[in-house]
Amino acid sequence: MDFLRPASWEEALAAKAEHPTAVPIAGGTDVMVEINFDHRRPEYLLDLTRVGDLYEWEAGEDSVRLGASVPYTKIMENLRTELPGLALASHTVASPQIRNRGGVGGNLGTASPAGDAHPALLAAGAEVEAESVRGTRLIPIDAFYTGVKRNALAADELIRAVHIKKADGPQQFSKVGTRNAMVIAVCAFGIALHPETRTVRTGIGSAAPTPVRAKAAEEFLNAALDEGGFWDNGKIITPSVAKQFADLCAGACNPIDDVRGTASYRRHAVGVMARRTLTWTWESYRGARRHTEGAA
Amino acid sequence: MRVNFTVNGRPQEADDVWEGESLLYVLRERLGLPGSKNACEQGECGSCTVRLDGVPVCACLVAAGQVEGREVVTVEGLAEYAKQRAEGGCGTGACGTTLQDARQWRATGTDSQAGQGTELSPIQQAFIDAGAVQCGFCTPGLLVAADEMLERHPNPSDADIREALSGNLCRCTGYEKIMDAVRLAAARQGEAV
């Protein structure tokens, strides 16, 4: 095994181009488990922890450009306002020790259906900035997950950053597990209200071969909210609409039975989380509306 | 490969390190510092918790090569580390814990027969006084994590303590005495100020 230690982003890209089989290692919280247990013996480890750019983030007009290696702890501490869904999801990852090392770049690299960042990224809207010596491209998050633990990166590409839409409304993240800390999701659900475009987006984790959006549920809800004038009148969402939304979210799942839960439990739980998180986010949208109207 | 890094305030060099090796292995097997425990090698138990550039991490999940040039504090250096923090830094220029001292380090708090020897950090003394140590396997990781939490939250709530220690498993104590120990250390820290 060789340990490659690029000191800059350019060096890292050059190393990945020269050794496409090299395994990047950032926080190491996925990679080291595989090496410790002899599940993986890469020829090259490409250490990214010396590339300072990957630990920085910038909040722009519409989105946050989040460096691939920014640890979850920093996201929780610094980006709660801009990225509330991702901050909530980050807080549910493992333990403080893991959150101090692991980040979204590694979560995307592993592309596990159970990765907690994914539902939040899908719901908020995001693009993955992938770069190689050949150039840079932005991969829409919907197109990034290509199969179980597979992603759209080419062999010579590295993730430089993720561009995540800044929240323009309430967001929530919910996860089912046996305890609060150190739990891989049985299933998870992310939701983001986007009052500016009058749309709602979702993300489902651990209930299909890849993280997915519940597109039919989104379309149904967007139409129902529009028809009822809900965005303007700020009324409580009709229970039948919430129920239909929950059923469609459950229907978007394609889960398996495994040690963590059965397929039917996952489908059921996703429906429950969908209804609850819709209620929570809508309540806070209504609250914010009353607040601004009161002020006006 | 060779890895140069700072351990408990002193520069160290580890030789013949395999590229896929963890920091935990380097500490225990190459530097002879078995204080950090190996119980799972997959980040689940926290018994290998050390500070890497000040931040608590699982040493079993850090690749050896990633610590080149960085600073690690292990449980063996915790007493000295806490002392320096209380004194507001290193006055003499000869602080830290040598490898020799770290290898021989043992707890000689007020409970011990040994009498002379190393002073304990407040969190270590509190663990002894509160009866928070049974088999002791989880203790080093808990001490490092708890000490760092007290640095950030001098007056921690129970929720702060639980959150900070949520990555450390203990199979013996049922955690109540551990909670007592951290509360005790915080209270003593408050009195001292």
Ligand SMILES: Cc1cc2nc3c(=O)[nH]c(=O)nc-3n(C[C@H](O)[C@H](O)[C@H](O)COP(=O)(O)OP(=O)(O)OC[C@H]3O[C@@H](n4cnc5c(N)ncnc54)[C@H](O)[C@@H]3O)c2cc1C
């Ligand atoms: C005990 C434990 C509990 C966990 N619990 C959770 C949990 O609750 N939720 C959760 O989502 N995850 C969990 N994980 C998994 C892991 O912590 C996350 O997936 C984390 O986000 C990985 O980030 P990292 O920086 O440590 O990745 P690494 O291990 O360094 O890398 C992960 C993968 O991404 C690739 N990679 C890393 N950076 C880049 C880059 N810039 N460009 C291209 N590829 C890259 C690597 O080659 C590798 O394939 C847990 C892990 C452990 C050990």
Ligand code: FES
């Ligand atoms: S040995 Fe590192 S967390 Fe268990």
Ligand code: FES
């Ligand atoms: S005292 Fe035995 S594991 Fe905690």
